[in-house]
Amino acid sequence: MEIKTQKIDGILKFYEKIKNLSKSNTIIKKELVELNLKKVQVILNSPHYTYWVIFGNGIFNYGKGEIENADIIVKSKFSLMKKILNQKKMPHTEFVKKNLQVEGDVQYAVVYFDFINFALDQNKKKELE
Amino acid sequence: MKKTFIWGHRGSGFRNYNKNDDYIVQNSMKSFQFAIEKGVDGIKTEARLSKDNEVILCSSQKLSVNGVVSPINELKCDLIKSMKLENDEPIPTLRNLFDMFKGLDIKYNFDISGPGVGIEIVKIAKEYCILDKIELAKSSVDPRSLKEIFLEIRNFDKNVLLANSVSLRYNKIGKANLELKSMYDLDVKVINVNYNFANYELFKMVKDMGFKFYLWGLLFKETMKKFLKMNYNGEFIDGMFSNFPFRLMELREEIQA
Numbered sequence: 001m002e003i004k005t006q007k008i009d010g011i012l013k014f015y016e017k018i019k020n021l022s023k024s025n026t027i028i029k030k031e032l033v034e035l036n037l038k039k040v041q042v043i044l045n046s047p048h049y050t051y052w053v054i055f056g057n058g059i060f061n062y063g064k065g066e067i068e069n070a071d072i073i074v075k076s077k078f079s080l081m082k083k084i085l086n087q088k089k090m091p092h093t094e095f096v097k098k099n100l101q102v103e104g105d106v107q108y109a110v111v112y113f114d115f116i117n118f119a120l121d122q123n124k125k126k127e128l129e
Numbered sequence: 130m131k132k133t134f135i136w137g138h139r140g141s142g143f144r145n146y147n148k149n150d151d152y153i154v155q156n157s158m159k160s161f162q163f164a165i166e167k168g169v170d171g172i173k174t175e176a177r178l179s180k181d182n183e184v185i186l187c188s189s190q191k192l193s194v195n196g197v198v199s200p201i202n203e204l205k206c207d208l209i210k211s212m213k214l215e216n217d218e219p220i221p222t223l224r225n226l227f228d229m230f231k232g233l234d235i236k237y238n239f240d241i242s243g244p245g246v247g248i249e250i251v252k253i254a255k256e257y258c259i260l261d262k263i264e265l266a267k268s269s270v271d272p273r274s275l276k277e278i279f280l281e282i283r284n285f286d287k288n289v290l291l292a293n294s295v296s297l298r299y300n301k302i303g304k305a306n307l308e309l310k311s312m313y314d315l316d317v318k319v320i321n322v323n324y325n326f327a328n329y330e331l332f333k334m335v336k337d338m339g340f341k342f343y344l345w346g347l348l349f350k351e352t353m354k355k356f357l358k359m360n361y362n363g364e365f366i367d368g369m370f371s372n373f374p375f376r377l378m379e380l381r382e383e384i385q386a
Binding site for chain 2: 027031035096107111115117
């Protein structure tokens with residue numbers, strides 16, 4: 001049981017990476033300052049797992065569980081979210097196919113995923129340098 | 130060389146404050162006015178029809194009235210206008226927008242929720258004598274075909290400019306995803322894609338087929354620069370939509386001067 005929980009919690013490692021990048025990478029840092037502060041609640045199923053992300057106004061943070069007054073709620077299968085975070089699936093495409101559900105203003109969900117992809121791309125570039 | 134046309138999304142996009150330091154809410158008259166004051170080339174917003182056939186400018190398909198959530202097309206215009214945005218402004222109508230910028234050389238691009246609202250926009254634009262300033266776009270999240278959205282509009286008016294925002298359902302955009310037959314039959318002039326799906330090859334292909342090429346969703350400086358620099362046969366990308374239109378304008382001045 002312990003091993004299973006650790007495996008599920010592993011998804012948060014992506015966010016830890018982005019959190020660190022948002023502090024260390026100047027380009028990402030600057031872009032994060034420009035974005036409006038938004039709270040995202042993520043609800044995954046199979047297995048059920050919830051976490052939240054706050055981004056914008058120069059802040060990037062995340063945590064397990066629920067957050068009050070989320071601006072958008074994103075729902076998907078656990079496996080799909082992992083693929084999105086691994087950049088193997090496009091969130092836009094999955095949203096239109098209804099595999100990813102968004103409650104709230106969809107434009108902020110687009111911004112949220114675009115920011116994550118942007119940060120991961122910047123990181124890849126740095127690694128190649 | 131003709132510069133890229135810059136559209137302010139829902140007016141002036143994100144993170145704008147007026148002189149009194151009040152936050153400017155998207156899709157409000159203040160947001161539209163701020164965008165024009167700052168010099169954007171055009172305004173992009175979403176248009177919907179009320180129950181009594183007025184064109185409402187609102188991104189949300191539904192509104193909450195006394196705790197009851199109803200689709201906009203089931204609510205009368207007076208009721209919608211009595212509802213307030215976050216900044217206490219009323220929800221604007223198309224007529225509010227056209228009245229405010231009467232006589233100014235501004236273009237408008239509307240995401241339409243169906244043929245009915247498109248036809249109403251055309252009628253009102255004709256009343257204001259600004260049909261040449263109007264573009265009607267199928268939304269990229271609308272699962273319906275171009276024909277379902279545009280056929281009635283094209284039958285109603287032969288001149289209004291129509292834009293195909295390519296569905297987000299395709300992982301990669303190629304000729305097969307552009308509904309080319311309908312584009313030619315309905316005289317759709319623009320292909321608009323999310324920047325995540327755009328590349329030089331697609332730009333080239335679209336231009337070779339004789340269409341205008343637009344990008345939407347641009348946010349980050351680096352990607353803005355990349356696409357502002359892109360040119361084919363001496364032409365830049367025709368248009369870009371952004372929630373940071375002023376940033377895009379500054380970069381355009383640097384890159385496309």
